[in-house]
Amino acid sequence: MNILQALFFPPEQPGGVSSMVPYIQERFIKMGWGMELFSLPKRVRNKGQEEVSFETFEHRDFEDNPLVAKYIQTYKDYVWWTKLRLQKSYDIIHAHHPIAALVMKQLYPDTPLIMTIHSSYERELMLNGRIREGGTEHRFLTSIYRELEAKADLLTTVSASFRSYIAPYVDRPEAIKVIPNGYDEKRFKPIAHDNAVTQLITVCRLVPAKGLDILLRACAELKERGCPFVLHIIGDGPMRKELEALAQELNLYDDIIFYGYMLHPEEFMPFFDVFVLPSRAEAFGSVFAEAALCWLALVGTNVGGIGEQIEDGVNGLLVEPENHLALAEALEKVVSDPIYRHNLARAGWNKAKKEYSLQRVITQFKKVYLGLKPEGSAT
Structure with missing residues (x-):
C-alpha cells in the first residue's frame, strides 16, 4: 500500500x-x-x-x-x-x-x-x-x-x-x-548528571500563547524566595525582544539564557533538570512528552493536552494558567527538593514511554x- x-x-x-x-x-x-x-x-x-x-x-x-x-x-x-x-x-x-x-x-x-x-x-x-x-x-x-x-x-x-x-x-x-x-525513544537519551544549581528549560515559539511572560514573573518570585536556578529558553519568535526587556526589568537577565531557534532540542534537554511551559492553550503539547522521555521533571498549565499528559503530583506538576504565584510555588517544590524532582521525572518517563x-x-x-x-x- x-x-x-x-x-x-x-x-x-x-x-x-x-x-x-x-x-x-x-x-x-x-x-x-x-x-x-x-x-x-x-x-x-x-x-x-x-x-x-x-x-x-x-x-x-x-x-x-x-x-x-x-x-x-x-x-x-x-x-x-x-x-x-x-x-x-x-x-x-x-x-x-x-x-x-x-x-x-x-x-x-x-x-x-x-x-x-x-x-x-x-x-x-x-x-x-x-x-x-x-x-x-x-x-x-x-x-x-x-x-x-x-x-x-x-x-x-x-x-x-x-x-x-x-x-x-x-x-x-x-x-x-x-x-x-x-515519539521514537531512540531519539531521547537521558543522561545522569548532578547540576549544582537547578537548570530549568523551556522550548517553544516565543509568542503570547505560550505564557512566557508568566514564566518570567514566576522566576522573579522564585529568585525573591532565595531559590537558585538558571532558566534556558530555546526558541524564537516575535516576543523575544519583549521577553528580554522583561527579564531585565525583573532583574533576571543574569539568570536566563536565550538560545534562539534550535532544530533538535531533544539532544540538549537531557542535561537539564526541569521542563516548564505555562501555555495558555495547547492541543497536545508534544514538547512535554519529549521532555519526559529525556527524564526531566515536568511543570505545566492545566490546559488542553497538557492536563492529559500530567497527573498533578504524580508525574509532574500542574497549575492554572495566568497564575505566576502558583507557578512559582510549583517550581519551588522541584527546585528545592532533588529527590521529589527525581521521582516526578521517573514517573513522567515511565508514562511517556508507555503511552507516547x-x-x-x-x-x-x-x-x-x-x-x-x-x-x-x-x-
Missing part, C-alpha cells in the same frame, strides 16, 4: 508534526509499506490562480479580510505546487493540515483521506492578540472544521480535550478519533490505514 503524508510545513520545522511524521515514515518503510512526505516550500508564494470553492460555506463572504485572502492564496499555491510535483496515485492520503487535506481531496477525490487536526490556528491567533473571537477571521477559520468533516473519510486529533474544543464546529464530534502523538511510544502510534495508524484500504491494493 502506498501512502502519502501531506504536511503543510517542510518536516524540518519545529512542532509535534515534524517530531513524529518522518519517524512514522521510517518505521512503515521498514515494514515494507510505501510512504512519502509532501509539503509546500516557503519559497512558493502567489503562484496559484485556480478558483477555490468549499462545500459547507461560502468563503467569498469573508474575502475582503486580509488574513482570509492570504489563507485562500496559500490554498491556491498548494494546488499549484501539488499539480506540479505529484504525478502518481496513492492508496491513502494522510493530511496533517487543513489546507493540505482540502487540496488533496480536490485533486484526488477518489482516494481515501485521513485528516489529523494537530492544533487550532484561530485559537493561537486569538491568544496572540491578532484576531478576536466571533470576528471575521475567527468565523472563517472555525468554518474549516465542518468542511474537513465533509471532505475527509476520517478525522483524528491528538487529545480528548482538543476534540471537545472542535465539537461545536462539527456535526459529529463523536466520530473524531483521538490518537495522541508518539512511536510503536503505539504505528499500531493505531496501521489499523486505520488497513480499515480504509481500497479494494485490490497491496500491503
Whole structure:
C-alpha cells in the first residue's frame, strides 16, 4: 500500500508534526509499506490562480479580510505546487493540515483521506492578540472544521480535550478519533548528571500563547524566595525582544539564557533538570512528552493536552494558567527538593514511554490505514 503524508510545513520545522511524521515514515518503510512526505516550500508564494470553492460555506463572504485572502492564496499555491510535483496515485492520503487535506481531496477525490487536526490556528491567533473571537477571521477559520468533516473519510486529533474544543464546529464530534502523538525513544537519551544549581528549560515559539511572560514573573518570585536556578529558553519568535526587556526589568537577565531557534532540542534537554511551559492553550503539547522521555521533571498549565499528559503530583506538576504565584510555588517544590524532582521525572518517563511510544502510534495508524484500504491494493 502506498501512502502519502501531506504536511503543510517542510518536516524540518519545529512542532509535534515534524517530531513524529518522518519517524512514522521510517518505521512503515521498514515494514515494507510505501510512504512519502509532501509539503509546500516557503519559497512558493502567489503562484496559484485556480478558483477555490468549499462545500459547507461560502468563503467569498469573508474575502475582503486580509488574513482570509492570504489563507485562500496559500490554498491556491498548494494546488499549484501539488499539480506540479505529484504525478502518481496513492492508496491513502494522510493530511496533517487543513489546507493540505482540502487540496488533496480536490485533486484526488477518489482516494481515501485521513485528516489529523494537530492544533487550532484561530485559537493561537486569538491568544496572540491578532484576531478576536466571533470576528471575521475567527468565523472563517472555525468554518474549516465542518468542511474537513465533509471532505475527509476520517478525522483524528491528538487529545480528548482538543476534540471537545472542535465539537461545536462539527456535526459529529463523536466520530473524531483521538490518537495522541508518539515519539521514537531512540531519539531521547537521558543522561545522569548532578547540576549544582537547578537548570530549568523551556522550548517553544516565543509568542503570547505560550505564557512566557508568566514564566518570567514566576522566576522573579522564585529568585525573591532565595531559590537558585538558571532558566534556558530555546526558541524564537516575535516576543523575544519583549521577553528580554522583561527579564531585565525583573532583574533576571543574569539568570536566563536565550538560545534562539534550535532544530533538535531533544539532544540538549537531557542535561537539564526541569521542563516548564505555562501555555495558555495547547492541543497536545508534544514538547512535554519529549521532555519526559529525556527524564526531566515536568511543570505545566492545566490546559488542553497538557492536563492529559500530567497527573498533578504524580508525574509532574500542574497549575492554572495566568497564575505566576502558583507557578512559582510549583517550581519551588522541584527546585528545592532533588529527590521529589527525581521521582516526578521517573514517573513522567515511565508514562511517556508507555503511552507516547512511536510503536503505539504505528499500531493505531496501521489499523486505520488497513480499515480504509481500497479494494485490490497491496500491503
